[in-house]
Amino acid sequence: MFSFSLPVSSEGGDTSFQNNVPDPVTSGDELPTFKFELERSTGRVLGGSYGKEATVSQLPISKGIAGVSMRMEPGIMRELHWHATAAEWAFVTEGRVRTTVIDPQGCAETNDFEPGDIWYFPRGHGHVIETLGEKPCHFILVFDNGYFSEFGTFSITDWIGHAPKELLAKNFGLPASTFDSFPKEEVYFARGKIPPAVPQPPLQGWKAPPLTHKHSLLSQKPFETFEGGIEWRVEAAQFPISSTMTGVVLEMEPGALRELHWHPNAAEWQYVLSGQLSVTLFGSKGRWRQEVLNQGDVGYIPQGFGHSIENLGADKARILIVFNSGHYQTIDLSQWIAGNPVDVLSTNFGQDPSVFEGFPRKDVFMTK
Numbered sequence: 001m002f003s004f005s006l007p008v009s010s011e012g013g014d015t016s017f018q019n020n021v022p023d024p025v026t027s028g029d030e031l032p033t034f035k036f037e038l039e040r041s042t043g044r045v046l047g048g049s050y051g052k053e054a055t056v057s058q059l060p061i062s063k064g065i066a067g068v069s070m071r072m073e074p075g076i077m078r079e080l081h082w083h084a085t086a087a088e089w090a091f092v093t094e095g096r097v098r099t100t101v102i103d104p105q106g107c108a109e110t111n112d113f114e115p116g117d118i119w120y121f122p123r124g125h126g127h128v129i130e131t132l133g134e135k136p137c138h139f140i141l142v143f144d145n146g147y148f149s150e151f152g153t154f155s156i157t158d159w160i161g162h163a164p165k166e167l168l169a170k171n172f173g174l175p176a177s178t179f180d181s182f183p184k185e186e187v188y189f190a191r192g193k194i195p196p197a198v199p200q201p202p203l204q205g206w207k208a209p210p211l212t213h214k215h216s217l218l219s220q221k222p223f224e225t226f227e228g229g230i231e232w233r234v235e236a237a238q239f240p241i242s243s244t245m246t247g248v249v250l251e252m253e254p255g256a257l258r259e260l261h262w263h264p265n266a267a268e269w270q271y272v273l274s275g276q277l278s279v280t281l282f283g284s285k286g287r288w289r290q291e292v293l294n295q296g297d298v299g300y301i302p303q304g305f306g307h308s309i310e311n312l313g314a315d316k317a318r319i320l321i322v323f324n325s326g327h328y329q330t331i332d333l334s335q336w337i338a339g340n341p342v343d344v345l346s347t348n349f350g351q352d353p354s355v356f357e358g359f360p361r362k363d364v365f366m367t368k
Ligand SMILES: [Fe+2]
Pocket: 081, 082, 083, 088, 127
């Protein structure tokens, strides 16, 4: 059997490759779909707040990475919880958000986020997410395990609600009656007052962790600017706590192409922030598939599979891309060809050597 929930190392993405067992989802005669219309799905709804998810249940190819679109109204809190089988990487798209996260050393950090900011919570670290201010917030959560479901998190009310009151009384050194009116079932979205503008100190006082859980991605200088657009990128080198995930935002001009390439060390999870994109997938043995992704759609590229992204629209498009490795690696087709001598290329393609004189001498990455 292929792996179910093997830990994902910071060195590589899907460790199931090490078993050399073919993945039945991607080893058939045809490539399966790699697109899921996330924002068109229903998910879990509470009034104007929701969580919509893309796991292997919705998108079977996406074994390495799962994602969630979450919107929360003012005064809504995604309650204290942890994820037993995945780290959480997030990108804020609208509104303002506050998180508080605990680590195994008892250090806690509270951070406020705006659009373009990201957070990373290591697997198993407890956290809470609150909407700040009078406007709703929206963010995309990405998990380094495609089998992980947001609706299978370990929530504090679920736990306390199912523990005997006497046990809780002993645990906290309080009368059992303290817990009489605590929720009996998982709350998931808690509703309350709008949080204070300045975060209040934890019960234990401030005790900051050595590494921050927050990184401002879009407010930074782009990682690189190309003929056809802009790339922002954050990996563990810039955001050390994010040891198992890398994030990229590509802004692509009309007609721009993120060239044919593959990632040796990671699977790729895509979410279209704006615009309409054509994504192609190459899977050996002549297998080729193209999907058109619109705003709010998710795409998934298995580790090592060839792919490209092209802006089909008349306006700029933006795509959020997350990898299940803290180290970014790519091999672009133009770079691969540029790394070979003309005689090799000439023989390989059965062409006159002069054909290759016009090929790029370096990596193209993005063009239009
Ligand atoms: Fe979470």
